[in-house]
Amino acid sequence: MFKKIKNILSLLKSVDLEQIQKISQKIDLPAVMASVSKMDDKQLKMLNKMLTSGGKKRESPPINADFYGVETKLNPEDRALQLKVRAFLEAEIKPLVNNYWLHDEFPFEIIPKLAELNICGYTYEGYGCAGGTSLMDGIIAAEFGRIDPSIATFLGVQSGLAMGSIYLCGSEEQKAEWLPRMQQMQVIGAFGLTEPEIGSGAAGGLTTTCKKTEQGWVLNGQKKWIGNSTFSDITIIWARDLDDGEVKGFIVKKENPGFEVEKIKGKMALRIVQNGLITMKDCVVPESDRLALANSFKDTAKVLQMTRAGVAWMAVGCARGAYENALAYTLERKQFGKPIASFQLIQNHLVEMLSNLTAMQTLVFRLSEMQDADELRDEHASLAKVFCSLRTRDIVSKAREVMGGNGILLEYNVARFLADAEAIYSYEGTKEINSLIVGRSITGISAFV
Missing domain, CATH: 2.40.110.10 (Butyryl-CoA Dehydrogenase, subunit A, domain 2)
Structure with missing residues (x-):
């Protein structure tokens, strides 16, 4: 009994007489004391934890959308380039995209700055290009998509479709005439x-x-x-x-x-x-x-196969941007006196988003490994485009959902991702067409009309 009384006193030692008087006006202190005196040590510890934890601010873990550590597989040079691109996008692109998106205009002032990154035509050999890996090219596409799918698309057209057509299908004279200037974005394609x-x-x-x-x-x-x-x-x-x-x-x-x-x-x-x-x-x-x-058209298809993998990576970036913004919002937004991230249904939505995002990340990582090993076929790129664009749709929808009405406002960013995901879902081959490419591969039967 003495030990219990001692524990009770320790719980109340920080409460002064004035506070006790105020408390006694609201609750029956003798009854409370009687109830507390009947508690065992385990129950007292739980009560103590409840009473002492209220003043502590809970620190949220850092937002980590790379849940399986895919990016840890990058070598130091590639990781440094990724972080350089991310820092550029955060500083130069993120502050202006909502305004340009709203007004249906292009920020031409960013073109010289993009050129300085030296990432255009990243995988091509020669002509001022880096001769880098498809994996790193995909990482870059995802970084752009994470901030703004529109700017990612601009780069994809310039670097992939336009330059890629000349690189794969042009004569040596045509490559020498156009690719160096396009790589520096002096010529836009x-x-x-x-x-x-x-x-x-x-x-x-x-x-x-x-x-x-x-x-x-x-x-x-x-x-x-x-x-x-x-x-x-x-x-x-x-x-x-x-x-x-x-x-x-x-x-x-x-x-x-x-x-x-x-x-x-x-x-x-x-x-x-x-x-x-x-x-x-x-x-x-x-x-x-x-x-x-x-x-x-087989020559055209070579260009499309190469860039379709990039669109899958772009979808990953779009989904990641929506997820990160939504998660940050749920940690700050409070209802009923606490962050909505503490509610079970919100956490369920967040976990479903992260699950899809992680599956997408691991899929495109392997896709680019195959591309670098010259093992990529049409059906591989098509499967990635189908899965990633479909799952992105689901992720951006849930991101908007956890943000409630604020999810449709541009200032919270997710509304833009929600809309842009619809375009990514359709271009570079619709879900149906890409599905038929994969279906033809696994059955040996063409279902095209």
Whole structure:
């Protein structure tokens, strides 16, 4: 009994007489003391913990969206580059993207700053490019997507689709003429494949045509949803040859007669990306600007396979940005006197988001390993695009959900990720088309019409 009384006194030693008087007006102190005197040592310890922990501020662990430590597999040089890119994006891009996204405009002032990072055309050998790994190229794409998928898309078009077309399908003269300047972003490129009535059916149904004449190649037709095209210096145009029916590629300069671009307005996603509707009426392109090694859609597909892996990484970045913003919000936002992160249902949403994100990270990491080992096939890239864009949709939705009404406000960032995920879900091949590519691989049966 003496020990219990001693423990009770120790609990009350920090309470002065005035406080006891105030407490006694609200509760029956003798009854409380009687109840406490009946407690065993374990119960007293629990009571003591309850009474003494109230004044301590709980420190939240640092936000770590790389839950399985995928990034620890990077070598020191690559890790340093990743952190350099992340710091640049946090300082130079993050503060301005919401405003430009809202006004459907592109921040041209960032182009020289992006050039200084020296990451454009990162995997290519020569021409001022770094000759780096596909894995690191994917990491960079994810870092951009984590801050803003629109700027990530701008870089993906410039570095992947436009430069990649010239790198894979151009002559040595064409590579030497264009790639060094594009690597330094002195020349901005666009990639024109999709048409107003032709998206998924581009392999066999392009309506944009080309015909060789004495004056050069004459191009006629339209291209739609062409990112960067409203201000690009050159656009890679893919067209069906009227003579042999094969798809050929061309480097078309913005000043080419018969080449016009109209900005597409009213988008709900990737609003910083300047998409254009291109119209070509008897647009003459010299033979020197025809991609020398692009002789069929199979050559176009090589470019798409390479960049589709990058889109999967971009989806990972978009999902990561939404998750990190949502988690930070739940740790700060209070309801019923405590952070909403302490509620079971919120934690369940956060864990589901992290589970999907972690699965995506490990998938694309392995995908890039295969790409660096020259083992990547169409179905590998397509599976990654399907899974990552689908799971990103789920993650951004839950991120908005845990933020309640604030989740639809730009100032909290998640609304932008929520909208941009819809564009990532569709471009570089829809879920259905990429699923059929994988389905053909695993069954040996083509289900394409």
